[in-house]
Amino acid sequence: MRRFMLAAACSTFLASTAYAENIGVTIARADSAFLTIVRNGLEDRAKTKEGVTLQVEDAQNDTSRQLDQVQNFISSGVDAIIVIAVDGDGTPAITKMASNANIPVVYVTHPPADAKTLPETAAFVGSDEKDSGTMETKEVCRLLGGKGNVYVLMGPLNNESSLIRTKDIEEVMATDECKGMSIIDKQSANWDRLEATNIMTNWLSTGTQFDAVIANNDEMAIGAIQAMKSGGTDLSKVVVGGIDATQDGLAAMAAGDLEVTVFQNAIAQGAGAVDAAVALSRKEKVERNIWIPFELVTPDTMKKYTDVNR
Structure with missing residues:
Protein backbone atom coordinates (compact mmCIF):
# COMPACT_ATOMS: atom_id res chain seq x y z
CA MET A 1 0.00 0.00 0.00
CA ARG A 2 2.83 2.39 0.89
CA ARG A 3 4.54 1.68 -2.47
CA PHE A 4 1.25 2.26 -4.28
CA MET A 5 0.67 5.59 -2.53
CA LEU A 6 4.24 6.71 -3.31
CA ALA A 7 3.85 5.74 -6.96
CA ALA A 8 0.53 7.58 -7.16
CA ALA A 9 2.04 10.69 -5.58
CA CYS A 10 4.96 10.62 -8.02
CA SER A 11 2.58 10.18 -10.93
CA THR A 12 0.51 13.16 -9.79
CA PHE A 13 3.64 15.29 -9.35
CA LEU A 14 4.95 14.45 -12.81
CA ALA A 15 1.59 15.15 -14.41
CA SER A 16 1.34 18.52 -12.69
CA THR A 17 4.86 19.62 -13.65
CA ALA A 18 5.18 18.10 -17.14
CA TYR A 19 4.22 21.35 -18.78
CA ALA A 20 5.81 23.94 -16.50
CA GLU A 21 7.84 26.11 -18.88
CA ASN A 22 10.17 28.95 -17.99
CA ILE A 23 10.68 31.11 -21.08
CA GLY A 24 13.43 33.71 -21.33
CA VAL A 25 12.49 36.87 -23.23
CA THR A 26 14.95 39.47 -24.46
CA ILE A 27 13.45 42.68 -25.87
CA ALA A 28 15.45 44.99 -28.14
CA ARG A 29 14.43 48.10 -26.20
CA ALA A 30 11.85 48.38 -23.44
CA ASP A 31 11.26 52.09 -24.11
CA SER A 32 9.80 51.42 -27.58
CA ALA A 33 6.07 52.20 -27.75
CA PHE A 34 5.41 49.39 -30.22
CA LEU A 35 7.55 46.78 -28.47
CA THR A 36 5.78 47.59 -25.20
CA ILE A 37 2.57 46.44 -26.88
CA VAL A 38 4.30 43.27 -28.11
CA ARG A 39 5.42 42.63 -24.53
CA ASN A 40 1.84 43.05 -23.35
CA GLY A 41 0.81 40.41 -25.88
CA LEU A 42 3.53 38.07 -24.60
CA GLU A 43 2.61 38.52 -20.96
CA ASP A 44 -1.16 38.34 -21.49
CA ARG A 45 -0.87 35.07 -23.41
CA ALA A 46 1.51 33.56 -20.85
CA LYS A 47 -1.07 34.24 -18.13
CA THR A 48 -3.56 32.05 -19.97
CA LYS A 49 -1.19 29.07 -20.00
CA GLU A 50 -0.91 27.20 -16.72
CA GLY A 51 2.68 26.68 -15.60
CA VAL A 52 4.19 29.11 -18.13
CA THR A 53 6.38 31.91 -16.73
CA LEU A 54 8.33 34.61 -18.54
CA GLN A 55 11.70 36.03 -17.54
CA VAL A 56 11.92 39.36 -19.39
CA GLU A 57 15.14 41.31 -20.01
CA ASP A 58 15.75 44.66 -21.74
CA ALA A 59 18.65 44.63 -24.24
CA GLN A 60 18.67 48.46 -24.29
CA ASN A 61 19.27 48.41 -28.05
CA ASP A 62 22.66 46.77 -27.53
CA THR A 63 23.49 43.65 -29.57
CA SER A 64 26.23 42.51 -27.17
CA ARG A 65 23.91 42.88 -24.19
CA GLN A 66 21.28 40.81 -25.98
CA LEU A 67 23.78 38.03 -26.73
CA ASP A 68 24.78 38.01 -23.04
CA GLN A 69 21.14 37.76 -22.02
CA VAL A 70 20.61 34.77 -24.30
CA GLN A 71 23.71 33.10 -22.88
CA ASN A 72 22.42 33.70 -19.35
CA PHE A 73 19.06 32.17 -20.29
CA ILE A 74 20.85 29.10 -21.64
CA SER A 75 23.02 28.83 -18.52
CA SER A 76 19.98 29.02 -16.27
CA GLY A 77 18.27 26.23 -18.22
CA VAL A 78 15.18 27.93 -19.59
CA ASP A 79 12.81 25.80 -21.66
CA ALA A 80 12.63 28.26 -24.57
CA ILE A 81 13.83 31.72 -25.57
CA ILE A 82 11.85 34.51 -27.24
CA VAL A 83 13.89 37.21 -28.97
CA ILE A 84 12.87 40.64 -30.23
CA ALA A 85 16.18 41.23 -31.96
CA VAL A 86 18.16 44.45 -31.68
CA ASP A 87 19.34 43.86 -35.24
CA GLY A 88 19.74 41.06 -37.74
CA ASP A 89 23.51 40.85 -37.34
CA GLY A 90 23.26 39.16 -33.96
CA THR A 91 20.59 36.61 -34.80
CA PRO A 92 22.74 33.88 -36.42
CA ALA A 93 24.86 33.74 -33.26
CA ILE A 94 21.73 33.56 -31.10
CA THR A 95 20.27 30.76 -33.22
CA LYS A 96 23.53 28.80 -33.02
CA MET A 97 23.84 29.26 -29.24
CA ALA A 98 20.28 28.10 -28.62
CA SER A 99 20.51 25.22 -31.09
CA ASN A 100 23.75 23.94 -29.56
CA ALA A 101 22.06 23.99 -26.16
CA ASN A 102 18.99 22.24 -27.62
CA ILE A 103 16.77 25.10 -26.49
CA PRO A 104 14.04 26.39 -28.86
CA VAL A 105 14.26 30.03 -29.92
CA VAL A 106 11.40 32.12 -31.30
CA TYR A 107 12.03 35.46 -32.96
CA VAL A 108 9.16 37.93 -32.90
CA THR A 109 8.44 41.21 -34.73
CA HIS A 110 12.00 41.81 -36.00
CA PRO A 111 12.88 39.09 -38.54
CA PRO A 112 16.23 37.32 -38.03
CA ALA A 113 18.90 37.60 -40.71
CA ASP A 114 19.02 33.79 -40.84
CA ALA A 115 15.24 33.41 -41.33
CA LYS A 116 15.68 31.15 -44.38
CA THR A 117 17.98 28.72 -42.58
CA LEU A 118 16.36 28.43 -39.15
CA PRO A 119 16.56 24.91 -37.64
CA GLU A 120 13.47 22.94 -36.67
CA THR A 121 13.84 24.22 -33.11
CA ALA A 122 13.38 27.84 -34.19
CA ALA A 123 10.64 30.02 -35.66
CA PHE A 124 9.75 33.60 -36.53
CA VAL A 125 6.43 35.22 -35.63
CA GLY A 126 5.71 38.52 -37.28
CA SER A 127 4.34 40.32 -40.29
CA ASP A 128 5.71 40.21 -43.83
CA GLN A 264 0.83 45.67 -37.31
CA ASN A 265 -0.91 43.49 -34.74
CA ALA A 266 1.56 43.67 -31.87
CA ILE A 267 -0.71 41.82 -29.44
CA ALA A 268 -1.16 38.93 -31.88
CA GLN A 269 2.58 38.78 -32.53
CA GLY A 270 3.34 38.54 -28.82
CA ALA A 271 0.66 35.90 -28.28
CA GLY A 272 1.84 33.90 -31.27
CA ALA A 273 5.43 33.96 -30.02
CA VAL A 274 4.41 32.46 -26.67
CA ASP A 275 2.31 29.80 -28.42
CA ALA A 276 5.25 28.87 -30.66
CA ALA A 277 7.77 28.83 -27.79
CA VAL A 278 5.55 26.59 -25.67
CA ALA A 279 4.88 24.24 -28.59
CA LEU A 280 8.58 23.94 -29.46
CA SER A 281 9.51 23.35 -25.83
CA ARG A 282 7.06 20.42 -25.89
CA LYS A 283 8.75 19.01 -29.02
CA GLU A 284 5.76 19.92 -31.19
CA LYS A 285 6.30 21.06 -34.77
CA VAL A 286 5.48 24.64 -35.75
CA GLU A 287 5.75 26.59 -38.98
CA ARG A 288 9.10 28.29 -39.55
CA ASN A 289 7.34 31.56 -40.36
CA ILE A 290 4.06 32.43 -38.64
CA TRP A 291 2.60 35.43 -40.42
CA ILE A 292 0.34 38.05 -38.84
CA PRO A 293 -1.01 40.11 -41.81
CA PHE A 294 -0.48 43.85 -42.13
CA GLU A 295 -3.56 46.02 -42.79
CA LEU A 296 -3.74 49.47 -44.39
CA VAL A 297 -5.23 52.13 -42.09
CA THR A 298 -6.66 55.43 -43.36
CA PRO A 299 -8.90 58.07 -41.76
CA ASP A 300 -11.89 56.17 -43.18
CA THR A 301 -10.98 52.90 -41.44
CA MET A 302 -9.08 54.02 -38.33
CA LYS A 303 -11.95 53.53 -35.86
CA LYS A 304 -11.64 49.77 -36.33
CA TYR A 305 -8.12 49.85 -34.86
CA THR A 306 -8.49 52.31 -31.98
CA ASP A 307 -8.61 49.75 -29.17
CA VAL A 308 -6.74 46.83 -30.75
CA ASN A 309 -3.07 47.44 -29.86
CA ARG A 310 -3.27 48.14 -26.15
Whole structure:
Protein backbone atom coordinates (compact mmCIF):
# COMPACT_ATOMS: atom_id res chain seq x y z
CA MET A 1 0.00 0.00 0.00
CA ARG A 2 2.83 2.39 0.89
CA ARG A 3 4.54 1.68 -2.47
CA PHE A 4 1.25 2.26 -4.28
CA MET A 5 0.67 5.59 -2.53
CA LEU A 6 4.24 6.71 -3.31
CA ALA A 7 3.85 5.74 -6.96
CA ALA A 8 0.53 7.58 -7.16
CA ALA A 9 2.04 10.69 -5.58
CA CYS A 10 4.96 10.62 -8.02
CA SER A 11 2.58 10.18 -10.93
CA THR A 12 0.51 13.16 -9.79
CA PHE A 13 3.64 15.29 -9.35
CA LEU A 14 4.95 14.45 -12.81
CA ALA A 15 1.59 15.15 -14.41
CA SER A 16 1.34 18.52 -12.69
CA THR A 17 4.86 19.62 -13.65
CA ALA A 18 5.18 18.10 -17.14
CA TYR A 19 4.22 21.35 -18.78
CA ALA A 20 5.81 23.94 -16.50
CA GLU A 21 7.84 26.11 -18.88
CA ASN A 22 10.17 28.95 -17.99
CA ILE A 23 10.68 31.11 -21.08
CA GLY A 24 13.43 33.71 -21.33
CA VAL A 25 12.49 36.87 -23.23
CA THR A 26 14.95 39.47 -24.46
CA ILE A 27 13.45 42.68 -25.87
CA ALA A 28 15.45 44.99 -28.14
CA ARG A 29 14.43 48.10 -26.20
CA ALA A 30 11.85 48.38 -23.44
CA ASP A 31 11.26 52.09 -24.11
CA SER A 32 9.80 51.42 -27.58
CA ALA A 33 6.07 52.20 -27.75
CA PHE A 34 5.41 49.39 -30.22
CA LEU A 35 7.55 46.78 -28.47
CA THR A 36 5.78 47.59 -25.20
CA ILE A 37 2.57 46.44 -26.88
CA VAL A 38 4.30 43.27 -28.11
CA ARG A 39 5.42 42.63 -24.53
CA ASN A 40 1.84 43.05 -23.35
CA GLY A 41 0.81 40.41 -25.88
CA LEU A 42 3.53 38.07 -24.60
CA GLU A 43 2.61 38.52 -20.96
CA ASP A 44 -1.16 38.34 -21.49
CA ARG A 45 -0.87 35.07 -23.41
CA ALA A 46 1.51 33.56 -20.85
CA LYS A 47 -1.07 34.24 -18.13
CA THR A 48 -3.56 32.05 -19.97
CA LYS A 49 -1.19 29.07 -20.00
CA GLU A 50 -0.91 27.20 -16.72
CA GLY A 51 2.68 26.68 -15.60
CA VAL A 52 4.19 29.11 -18.13
CA THR A 53 6.38 31.91 -16.73
CA LEU A 54 8.33 34.61 -18.54
CA GLN A 55 11.70 36.03 -17.54
CA VAL A 56 11.92 39.36 -19.39
CA GLU A 57 15.14 41.31 -20.01
CA ASP A 58 15.75 44.66 -21.74
CA ALA A 59 18.65 44.63 -24.24
CA GLN A 60 18.67 48.46 -24.29
CA ASN A 61 19.27 48.41 -28.05
CA ASP A 62 22.66 46.77 -27.53
CA THR A 63 23.49 43.65 -29.57
CA SER A 64 26.23 42.51 -27.17
CA ARG A 65 23.91 42.88 -24.19
CA GLN A 66 21.28 40.81 -25.98
CA LEU A 67 23.78 38.03 -26.73
CA ASP A 68 24.78 38.01 -23.04
CA GLN A 69 21.14 37.76 -22.02
CA VAL A 70 20.61 34.77 -24.30
CA GLN A 71 23.71 33.10 -22.88
CA ASN A 72 22.42 33.70 -19.35
CA PHE A 73 19.06 32.17 -20.29
CA ILE A 74 20.85 29.10 -21.64
CA SER A 75 23.02 28.83 -18.52
CA SER A 76 19.98 29.02 -16.27
CA GLY A 77 18.27 26.23 -18.22
CA VAL A 78 15.18 27.93 -19.59
CA ASP A 79 12.81 25.80 -21.66
CA ALA A 80 12.63 28.26 -24.57
CA ILE A 81 13.83 31.72 -25.57
CA ILE A 82 11.85 34.51 -27.24
CA VAL A 83 13.89 37.21 -28.97
CA ILE A 84 12.87 40.64 -30.23
CA ALA A 85 16.18 41.23 -31.96
CA VAL A 86 18.16 44.45 -31.68
CA ASP A 87 19.34 43.86 -35.24
CA GLY A 88 19.74 41.06 -37.74
CA ASP A 89 23.51 40.85 -37.34
CA GLY A 90 23.26 39.16 -33.96
CA THR A 91 20.59 36.61 -34.80
CA PRO A 92 22.74 33.88 -36.42
CA ALA A 93 24.86 33.74 -33.26
CA ILE A 94 21.73 33.56 -31.10
CA THR A 95 20.27 30.76 -33.22
CA LYS A 96 23.53 28.80 -33.02
CA MET A 97 23.84 29.26 -29.24
CA ALA A 98 20.28 28.10 -28.62
CA SER A 99 20.51 25.22 -31.09
CA ASN A 100 23.75 23.94 -29.56
CA ALA A 101 22.06 23.99 -26.16
CA ASN A 102 18.99 22.24 -27.62
CA ILE A 103 16.77 25.10 -26.49
CA PRO A 104 14.04 26.39 -28.86
CA VAL A 105 14.26 30.03 -29.92
CA VAL A 106 11.40 32.12 -31.30
CA TYR A 107 12.03 35.46 -32.96
CA VAL A 108 9.16 37.93 -32.90
CA THR A 109 8.44 41.21 -34.73
CA HIS A 110 12.00 41.81 -36.00
CA PRO A 111 12.88 39.09 -38.54
CA PRO A 112 16.23 37.32 -38.03
CA ALA A 113 18.90 37.60 -40.71
CA ASP A 114 19.02 33.79 -40.84
CA ALA A 115 15.24 33.41 -41.33
CA LYS A 116 15.68 31.15 -44.38
CA THR A 117 17.98 28.72 -42.58
CA LEU A 118 16.36 28.43 -39.15
CA PRO A 119 16.56 24.91 -37.64
CA GLU A 120 13.47 22.94 -36.67
CA THR A 121 13.84 24.22 -33.11
CA ALA A 122 13.38 27.84 -34.19
CA ALA A 123 10.64 30.02 -35.66
CA PHE A 124 9.75 33.60 -36.53
CA VAL A 125 6.43 35.22 -35.63
CA GLY A 126 5.71 38.52 -37.28
CA SER A 127 4.34 40.32 -40.29
CA ASP A 128 5.71 40.21 -43.83
CA GLU A 129 7.59 43.49 -44.17
CA LYS A 130 7.26 43.30 -47.94
CA ASP A 131 3.63 44.35 -47.39
CA SER A 132 4.18 47.14 -44.84
CA GLY A 133 6.21 49.72 -46.75
CA THR A 134 4.46 48.74 -49.96
CA MET A 135 0.98 49.44 -48.57
CA GLU A 136 2.13 52.70 -47.00
CA THR A 137 3.87 54.05 -50.09
CA LYS A 138 1.13 53.05 -52.54
CA GLU A 139 -1.36 55.03 -50.46
CA VAL A 140 0.96 58.04 -50.25
CA CYS A 141 1.42 57.78 -54.02
CA ARG A 142 -2.34 57.71 -54.54
CA LEU A 143 -2.83 60.77 -52.35
CA LEU A 144 -0.10 62.63 -54.24
CA GLY A 145 -1.47 61.66 -57.62
CA GLY A 146 1.72 59.79 -58.45
CA LYS A 147 4.13 62.72 -58.21
CA GLY A 148 5.93 64.74 -55.55
CA ASN A 149 9.12 65.21 -53.57
CA VAL A 150 9.53 62.97 -50.55
CA TYR A 151 11.61 62.76 -47.39
CA VAL A 152 12.13 59.26 -45.94
CA LEU A 153 12.72 58.52 -42.24
CA MET A 154 14.29 55.11 -41.74
CA GLY A 155 14.68 52.82 -38.75
CA PRO A 156 18.12 51.49 -37.71
CA LEU A 157 20.34 50.76 -40.70
CA ASN A 158 21.21 47.30 -39.34
CA ASN A 159 17.59 46.34 -38.67
CA GLU A 160 16.00 43.91 -41.12
CA SER A 161 12.50 45.43 -40.85
CA SER A 162 13.85 48.91 -41.51
CA LEU A 163 15.85 47.77 -44.52
CA ILE A 164 12.88 46.00 -46.09
CA ARG A 165 10.45 48.88 -45.43
CA THR A 166 12.84 51.34 -47.07
CA LYS A 167 13.32 49.02 -50.04
CA ASP A 168 9.53 48.78 -50.34
CA ILE A 169 9.33 52.57 -50.63
CA GLU A 170 11.92 52.65 -53.39
CA GLU A 171 10.33 49.81 -55.32
CA VAL A 172 6.86 51.39 -55.27
CA MET A 173 8.31 54.71 -56.43
CA ALA A 174 9.95 52.90 -59.37
CA THR A 175 6.57 51.71 -60.71
CA ASP A 176 4.83 53.46 -63.59
CA GLU A 177 2.05 54.76 -61.32
CA CYS A 178 4.48 56.42 -58.90
CA LYS A 179 7.55 57.25 -60.99
CA GLY A 180 6.70 60.94 -60.68
CA MET A 181 7.75 60.74 -57.03
CA SER A 182 11.37 61.29 -55.98
CA ILE A 183 13.27 61.03 -52.71
CA ILE A 184 14.95 64.27 -51.65
CA ASP A 185 16.81 62.67 -48.74
CA LYS A 186 16.55 59.70 -46.41
CA GLN A 187 18.02 59.38 -42.93
CA SER A 188 17.85 56.96 -40.04
CA ALA A 189 16.05 58.15 -36.92
CA ASN A 190 16.33 54.70 -35.25
CA TRP A 191 12.56 54.31 -34.72
CA ASP A 192 12.78 57.29 -32.32
CA ARG A 193 10.39 60.26 -32.15
CA LEU A 194 12.94 62.78 -30.88
CA GLU A 195 15.58 61.80 -33.42
CA ALA A 196 12.98 62.17 -36.17
CA THR A 197 12.03 65.62 -34.86
CA ASN A 198 15.66 66.72 -35.04
CA ILE A 199 16.16 65.35 -38.56
CA MET A 200 12.94 66.94 -39.82
CA THR A 201 13.96 70.26 -38.26
CA ASN A 202 17.24 70.13 -40.17
CA TRP A 203 15.43 69.34 -43.41
CA LEU A 204 13.06 72.26 -42.87
CA SER A 205 16.02 74.57 -42.35
CA THR A 206 17.17 73.93 -45.92
CA GLY A 207 13.99 75.48 -47.31
CA THR A 208 13.59 72.62 -49.80
CA GLN A 209 10.05 72.17 -51.11
CA PHE A 210 8.57 68.77 -50.30
CA ASP A 211 5.20 67.06 -50.58
CA ALA A 212 5.40 64.05 -48.27
CA VAL A 213 7.24 62.38 -45.42
CA ILE A 214 7.28 58.58 -45.47
CA ALA A 215 8.45 57.06 -42.18
CA ASN A 216 9.31 53.46 -41.35
CA ASN A 217 7.15 53.70 -38.22
CA ASP A 218 4.56 55.90 -36.50
CA GLU A 219 6.95 57.22 -33.85
CA MET A 220 9.19 58.80 -36.47
CA ALA A 221 6.19 60.09 -38.41
CA ILE A 222 4.96 61.79 -35.23
CA GLY A 223 8.40 63.29 -34.65
CA ALA A 224 8.33 64.75 -38.16
CA ILE A 225 4.83 66.12 -37.57
CA GLN A 226 5.95 67.82 -34.35
CA ALA A 227 8.89 69.44 -36.15
CA MET A 228 6.67 70.67 -38.96
CA LYS A 229 4.17 72.14 -36.50
CA SER A 230 6.97 73.93 -34.64
CA GLY A 231 8.35 75.22 -37.93
CA GLY A 232 5.03 76.54 -39.15
CA THR A 233 4.57 74.05 -42.00
CA ASP A 234 1.02 73.82 -43.37
CA LEU A 235 0.32 70.14 -42.72
CA SER A 236 -2.73 70.23 -44.98
CA LYS A 237 -0.27 70.45 -47.87
CA VAL A 238 1.96 67.57 -46.76
CA VAL A 239 1.18 63.84 -46.80
CA VAL A 240 2.67 61.95 -43.84
CA GLY A 241 2.80 58.16 -43.65
CA GLY A 242 3.83 55.77 -40.89
CA ILE A 243 3.63 52.10 -39.94
CA ASP A 244 2.29 50.25 -36.85
CA ALA A 245 -1.04 52.01 -36.15
CA THR A 246 -0.04 52.66 -32.54
CA GLN A 247 -2.47 54.56 -30.33
CA ASP A 248 -0.35 57.71 -30.71
CA GLY A 249 -0.30 57.19 -34.46
CA LEU A 250 -4.08 56.85 -34.59
CA ALA A 251 -4.45 59.97 -32.43
CA ALA A 252 -2.32 61.86 -34.96
CA MET A 253 -4.55 60.52 -37.71
CA ALA A 254 -7.68 61.60 -35.85
CA ALA A 255 -6.16 65.08 -35.56
CA GLY A 256 -5.70 65.17 -39.32
CA ASP A 257 -1.88 65.12 -39.16
CA LEU A 258 -1.16 61.53 -40.27
CA GLU A 259 -2.75 60.43 -43.53
CA VAL A 260 -1.76 56.78 -43.62
CA THR A 261 -0.39 54.07 -41.36
CA VAL A 262 -0.26 50.28 -41.54
CA PHE A 263 -1.64 48.14 -38.73
CA GLN A 264 0.83 45.67 -37.31
CA ASN A 265 -0.91 43.49 -34.74
CA ALA A 266 1.56 43.67 -31.87
CA ILE A 267 -0.71 41.82 -29.44
CA ALA A 268 -1.16 38.93 -31.88
CA GLN A 269 2.58 38.78 -32.53
CA GLY A 270 3.34 38.54 -28.82
CA ALA A 271 0.66 35.90 -28.28
CA GLY A 272 1.84 33.90 -31.27
CA ALA A 273 5.43 33.96 -30.02
CA VAL A 274 4.41 32.46 -26.67
CA ASP A 275 2.31 29.80 -28.42
CA ALA A 276 5.25 28.87 -30.66
CA ALA A 277 7.77 28.83 -27.79
CA VAL A 278 5.55 26.59 -25.67
CA ALA A 279 4.88 24.24 -28.59
CA LEU A 280 8.58 23.94 -29.46
CA SER A 281 9.51 23.35 -25.83
CA ARG A 282 7.06 20.42 -25.89
CA LYS A 283 8.75 19.01 -29.02
CA GLU A 284 5.76 19.92 -31.19
CA LYS A 285 6.30 21.06 -34.77
CA VAL A 286 5.48 24.64 -35.75
CA GLU A 287 5.75 26.59 -38.98
CA ARG A 288 9.10 28.29 -39.55
CA ASN A 289 7.34 31.56 -40.36
CA ILE A 290 4.06 32.43 -38.64
CA TRP A 291 2.60 35.43 -40.42
CA ILE A 292 0.34 38.05 -38.84
CA PRO A 293 -1.01 40.11 -41.81
CA PHE A 294 -0.48 43.85 -42.13
CA GLU A 295 -3.56 46.02 -42.79
CA LEU A 296 -3.74 49.47 -44.39
CA VAL A 297 -5.23 52.13 -42.09
CA THR A 298 -6.66 55.43 -43.36
CA PRO A 299 -8.90 58.07 -41.76
CA ASP A 300 -11.89 56.17 -43.18
CA THR A 301 -10.98 52.90 -41.44
CA MET A 302 -9.08 54.02 -38.33
CA LYS A 303 -11.95 53.53 -35.86
CA LYS A 304 -11.64 49.77 -36.33
CA TYR A 305 -8.12 49.85 -34.86
CA THR A 306 -8.49 52.31 -31.98
CA ASP A 307 -8.61 49.75 -29.17
CA VAL A 308 -6.74 46.83 -30.75
CA ASN A 309 -3.07 47.44 -29.86
CA ARG A 310 -3.27 48.14 -26.15
